[in-house]
Amino acid sequence: MSTENLERVTILETQHKIKGKLWYLIPIVLLLGLLLIILFNYQDSFTVSKILDGFNGDFVIYLLIGIFAQLVDGTLGMGYGATSTSFLLSFGVNPATSSMGVHVAEMFTTGASALSHYKFKNINKKLAINLIVPGVIGSIIGAYLLADVIDGKAIKPYIAIYMIILALIIIVKGLRKNIKKKKTKQLGILAIFGGFMDSIGGGGWGPIVTSTLMGRGRDARYTIGSVNAAEFAISFASGITFVLFDGISGWRVIAGLVIGGVVAAPLGAYLVNKIPRKPITVLVGLLLIFLSLRTLVKFF
DSSP, rough: OOOOHHHHHHHHHHHHHHHHHHHHHHHHHHHHHHHHHHHTTTTTGHHHHHHHOOOOOHHHHHHHHHHHHHHHHHHHSSSSSHHHHHHHHHTTOOHHHHHHHHHHHHHHHHHHHHHHOOOOOOOOOHHHHHHHHHHHHHHHHOOOHHHTTOOOOTTTHHHHHHHHHHHHHHHHHHHHHOOOOOOOOOOHHHHHHHHHHHHHHTTIIIIIIIHHHHTTTOOOOHHHHHHHHHHHHHHHHHHHHHHHHHHOOOOOHHHHHHHHHHHHHHHHHHHHHSSSSSHHHHHHHHHHHHHHHHHHHHOO
């Protein structure tokens, strides 16, 4: 190999290594910056005594919800928001706090999930990048409407109905056999709609985007990994919007979901190709339907 070709190969390898490191550095830097902003602006809410008092039975429940929801999302490629929101609503958390808590928590859990999927080489970078910009736009619009325009309590039964629809989508898509791959059209519109509904309903990015892409015959491993990676940006955008327009509330919800999700993220990424998908998909879908019906019964 000539000296010129050797130099060119060396440059390409260096660029590849730098790009690889950015997939780790960008989420870490953003999350550390967010954590510092929250602590600086809401330091009165995080005194030592308040934090110690917050580690009670409710916190344990939120922690378990975070673990379970992240395992569902990491292995099925969908369902974190739907699972956690359904559980939170069933335990009496109001929709605005629930959606805000889920999306702020998802900044950390999706960051951990994206890093885990990148480590296991589950990400199609081109697909992830094409989903990010339109998904962020849709999520910001939805988060703003829920935080500053829509009455969260009034839409609680509608969110429960939406969760039932998502659960049915999860079940139907999970039971479908492998489909011949087709070209995915209007990817931007799909991402905008997924981001918008995810913010409004507290979940839906995975069931809407992942299920649609897999329904077009895309490879499950790379679809799940790429959608999870893009979800970090969508969650970050909607979470920041909630914080700006609605402030921080329900920190126990956020802390429980974050800790549980971060702990479970590597396990979910590892299990993505290790567990039988159909029975797990059906069980998760039925569980979400049960929780949503329970919320509707309580409301009426």
